[in-house]
Amino acid sequence: MAEYKEIDSVAVIELKNPPANALSKALVTGLNNGVKRAIDNPRIKSIVLIGNGQHFSAGADITEFPRVADVTSKQGVSLLTVGDVIESCNKPVVSAIHGVCFGGGLEIALFSHYRLAVQSAKLGFPEVSLGILPGANGTQRLPRVVGFEVAMDMIVSGKPVSAPQALQYGILDKIVDGDLLTAAVQFAKTLNTVPHDRRLKNVPVPNSENANKHFEEKLAKIKQKQRGYIAPINCLKAVKASVDLPYSEGVTKEFQLFMELMSSAQARGQQYSFFSERAATKWYLSASKNYKVSKDIPVKTAGVIGAGTMGSGIAVSLLTSGIPVILVEQDSKNLERGIELIKSILQGGVKLKRMTQSQMNQILQILQPTTKIEDLQSVDLIIEAVFENLKLKQELFSKLDKICKRDTVLCSNTSTLDIDKIAKSTSRPEKVVGTHFFAPAHIMPLLENVYGNHTSAETIATVMKLSKKIRKIPVLVKTCHGFVANRTFFEYSQELRFVVEEGLLPNEVDDILEDFGMPMGVFKVNDLSGIDVGWRIRQEQAIANGFNLTTNTRYINGERYCAIADKIFQAGRYGRKTGKGWYQYDKPGGRVAMVDPNVNNIILNHCKELGLTRRKISTQEVIERCMFAAINEGFRCLEDGIASKPEEIDTIWLHGFGFPRYRGGPMFYASQVGLRKVYERIKYYQKHFPETSHWIASEMLQRIAESGRNVPISEWTKFNPTPTSSRL
């Protein structure tokens, strides 16, 4: 775990816990033993700490976190004990850093007396994203190096800094070229004693005159931008303690704030999110088709068809990842509009200093706009982003099949349509796959990849790998109408329209959702995505299923239907783009949503016409109805084999819909509420709303709820031994 060796008078202790040298109990114990061994050896004059493999250390081992009891019992060797041993050691200790030096790893480095790094190293305290704070005195030590304001920014944001930046801040003493170990040993040999100010606990916090002002400003920002999150607030308070209190009291305050977070439900949700994102990328269809064994096709060039909002955003994601793109539109006017859109997105990046003007120009050089689809003949992968219409997509894929080289992967950015039906129009269904981006495609982190019955493992591996290359978080799901994202979101939003039909106004519903932690209420989301888009999808579905949808429709095949959204559409209110939808906006395309009495009249008249008596609906009922409807559909996705584990559904909600990370995702939320309770409330709502089939409880949920025990989320799929798509 920690390997000890001696190079002349220098002891080298190598942290070794692949893949990221997470500081497990075993590694911390090994490190402690190594330092003590060096202290006890009179021939040793200085000590170098270095990481084995790709990183110095990714910080504390998150898998050991649930054992809060270990932390409180203060037994065994902790990061704090080893930290004290390192700091009080009379032989100079040098941390030699490469890869990442995060969290507890950076704390070890700050206990050390000197820090060296290679140019590419990254240093930071990402704890806040796990719902905690740097609990091994990081909040008291970093400010003593970089001052209050920089420490506050680093710890509250969790964002790492580059080695050159760290050098500028004084976190690093030196950036080294060449072999890190050799340079660190050479450096260590020049050291004889440990000066007083090299033990950070002896040093006052510099530049802290305006700490009160910075504290208040940051607190206000956190409350506005990270509404509902407690970790950033505790991080901020802990850093402030470094200024307000002597070191020995500051660390006590840090411990108290750390423990508050460590035992919080938010930390559990955020840590679950960390692991679920990683679990979601590990796709498995069979022993010969899975993320471990299946090989991808390298994507060196790509095509994007459709230069609308989605197509342009997708093109930007590819281009900014260094993949040359041929962008196809049917006529030069639309093509020109797409190019302008791409330029304005990139220009936004320049303004935000995410790239330079010259980098933007270089990116534009690898964009080849064209109106000739034949230009796509030799690209490795194509993403189609045309209008959501099956016939149109089938015609396009049939054309591509004839034009493109045999191994080109053909992707559809459909958000709902069955991939098998699109694949059927080609002679290469094994190369057809769904890549469902979320708008705006260059910003939203989720990529819901969709395989059909004929999609090959190679094709799946290709889009999963490409997703990571273009900095997306991929989830693989099986084809069906709406996949996981839209299937579950549909039930959530439909239930909220029913709530409006029964008594609340759109802004009242949105306020409840935003207080729950959603970044935007569902009606604001509808306005953003376009009321006309939703209307068209409902019309298409109605036509496909052979029924006529009117503003008087109340039931479809016995299922409750709410026509208020259709009435909003009929009033010419298409959402933000027209300046009015469920809300009134300051201008067409504006962002400031205001309550519009005209919308309230449409709703009230709708209820009057149908003879519906409106009632007060509690916050609890609103949350239960939208969340439990989505959760029940999530369980059905598992039953149907559309999702293979709950973590996939949660990752989709976290990164596709901005579900609050501290709640982990809808399925994790269900696990926190308790599946027995969720199941009983679903049965209750089914009794009250028998004409809504999403209240028929999933059998998988029923089995777990009735098992009589609190089944952990990692074991849920055991209650679904034969996932099947038979119901679809």
Ligand SMILES: CCCCCCCC/C=C\C=C\CC(=O)SCCNC(=O)CCNC(=O)[C@H](O)C(C)(C)COP(=O)(O)OP(=O)(O)OC[C@H]1O[C@@H](n2cnc3c(N)ncnc32)[C@H](O)[C@@H]1OP(=O)(O)O
């Ligand atoms: C005396 C009593 C009082 C004591 C009180 C105080 C005690 C507490 C003291 C200190 C507390 C410190 C807190 C921390 O240090 S929290 C950890 C902070 N670190 C992080 O958040 C880093 C998380 N990891 C990453 O950012 C990335 O994983 C990275 C290291 C950059 C590598 O990225 P990438 O190359 O993309 O690979 P993956 O993300 O897929 O990771 C590969 C596998 O490694 C696992 N991993 C990574 N980091 C950790 C970790 N810190 N702990 C456990 N496992 C980790 C990850 O899950 C992947 O695993 P798998 O392959 O199985 O999916």
